[in-house]
Amino acid sequence: MTLRPLLLSLTLASAAMAQEKPNIVFILADDMGYDSISINNPAMGPLKTPHIDRLAGQGMNFTDAHSGSSVCTPTRYALLTGRYCWRSRLKSSVLWDYARPLVEDERLTVAEMLKKQGYHTGMIGKWHLGLNWYDREGKLANADLKDSDAMFRRDKGAKRLRAVQASIDFSKPTTGGPNSHGFDYWFGVDLPNMPPYLFLENGKTVGTPTVMKPKSMFGHDGLMLEGWELENILPTLAKKSTEWIHSAAKQKQPFFLYVPLTSPHTPISPSKEWQGKSGVSRYCDFVMETDAVVGQIVQAIDDAGIADNTLVIFSTDNGTTGGAAKMKQHHEQGVNLMNQLRGFKAQIFEGGHRVPMIVRWPGKVAAGSTCSELVGLTDFMATTADLLGVTLPEDAAEDSFSILSLLTGKAESLPNRPLVVNHDIRGNFAIRKGKWKLIPGAESAELYDLEADLKESNNVAASHPELVKELQETLQRYQESGRSK
Incomplete structure (x- = not known):
């Protein structure tokens, strides 16, 4: 065989091997509990989630799935590392403004593991796991911040934060974020309700924040990109996600896309197209728009012709907020977001950490199936490794257990799985x-x-x-x- 046919043969073989590895898309909504999905809750009245419901009809709906914590930051840490966040330095609460990175430099993440397996990796959305910010001299600006320092407090910590913000050189790229932990590409926000109010792309701010957030805008005090509009965040994340999927689908290598949405977490900011759509409240409008964004991402996968080789997971980081769950206006309109569970976000009761989880993988996961086994988002890393035949190091994913046999129908239970631990905002x-x-x-x-x-x-x-x-x-x-x- 001459060199050219041999190279062509090797290229085709490599492409075939890449196709055997499924693409993986994980969509994580924010503050949207088990009772916020209409397929799970018959007491949602006029509030419906048709796109998420349709996804459940195409895959497996888990009815006893749990986030690692009942609040944002620790769940994200556990999802990406397969390790409970209370093993990190953060024993309670969440990270606040300009916080230092929480994911340890040496800690293996699911993105790093997948990248080693030949995956192209992307993240579009909310990070909320801390970043390194630098001053004009190139020194760490937030090195001395404490995890309890927050802009909304009136103490020395708030003063430290204001001094840090004033010292940051926003022309310098951040480190310690998604790109430092296995993601080839990142577009999104650190979080939508704390400064700086702008997008970041691959650790660099998209524009320079030069004005203070107006008091009338929801969120902590802090610097903002002039003209920043909260209503544009979710549509932009949707657009970026669908574009990334279409681009990645044209490549020869498999891909992993992590889409941690900013909704329906505060600020409650449905785009103009969705304002008033529910006929109930802006919060319900925002839930409906979140559902539509999930639909857009799934549709992009279908339109790209890669549905059969793409594992799609939809879940959320914790339960619904107490304000939304108990809102009198919702109850008067027949929307009960605490129909089946006690409690809500931040609490240790089921409403704080039992979350929707739906998995679609055509031909591998039975369409319209339901699983009542106890599972956790912490299981994502071990499941992914099992799927690819990867043996994880002993010092990685210490709390992650593969649920692949449940997904494929090879098992109906996991008799040897460790017990599942949950955590609340107070520790x-x-x-x-x-x-x-x-x-x-x-x-x-x-x-x-x-x-x-x-x-x-x-x-x-x-x-x-x-x-x-x-x-x-x-x-x-x-x-x-x-x-x-």
Whole structure:
């Protein structure tokens, strides 16, 4: 065989091998609990999510899926690393304005793992895991910030933040963000309700923030790009995501796209096209627009002709906010976002961390199927590694367990999986074993039988002391050993 036919043969073989590896798209909505999806909740009245419902009809709907935490930052850390965030320096709460990077330099992320397997990797959306910002001399501007420092507080931390903001040279690229942790491309925001109010692309600000955010605009005080409009964030993320998919679909290598949306988290800012669409509230308008964006991303996959070889996951980072869940206007209009669960975002009850999770993979995941097994977003990394036949290092994904057998229908349960741990904004824990959920307490524990009492209204700890002891000891072992699997 001459050299040219040989090279052509090798190229075709390489392309064929790349096609065997599925593309992966993970869409993560923000502050949208289990009861915010109409296929999961019959009590949503006029609020519907037809695109997400359709996705469920094309794949598998998980009814007992959980985010690692009931708030933003820790869930994102766990999703990308396969490791509970309470093992990091952040033991409670979230990261605030101009926070330092949370993902450790040496920590393997799912994007890095996939990149090593030949994937083209992209992220479009909200990071909220901290960045390194630099001053005019090229020194770290936010090196001395504490994780508790926040603009909305009236203390020394807020003063430190204002000094940091004044010292930042916004012409210098940030580090420690998505591009430092395996993503070839990143477009989005650090987060939409804290400064700087602008987009970033591959760690560089798109424009320079030169004016202060007006008091009338939602969010923490801080610098803003002149002309910045909150209503443009979600449509821009949708446009960038669909464009990236069409571009990546033309390449020979498989791709991974992570799309952490900024909605329906505050600021509640539906675009002009969606304002008033629900007939209920701006919040419901925003949920409907979020659903439509999910539909646009899935449609881009279909239009690019890559649906059969693309694994699509939709989920959310935690439960619905208390303000939206309890809004009197919603209840008057027949929208009950606390229909089946107790609690909401930031809390340790089910409403804080039980989230929708839908997986579509044509020909591999049964269309219209439902899975009631206990799973967590922390399982994403091990599942992806299992899918590709990758053995993860011992010091990676310590709390991630593959659920691939559930997806493919090869198993209906995971008898050997570690117990699932949840965390709330104050640093409180919960641990699940089958139908049992334990919330340890300094004075008294709470134990719930979720099969009989999904709303967690009947504490049966006194009737099951041995089970309480077993779960407390398991949680302690997980904490002390540095891993749960």
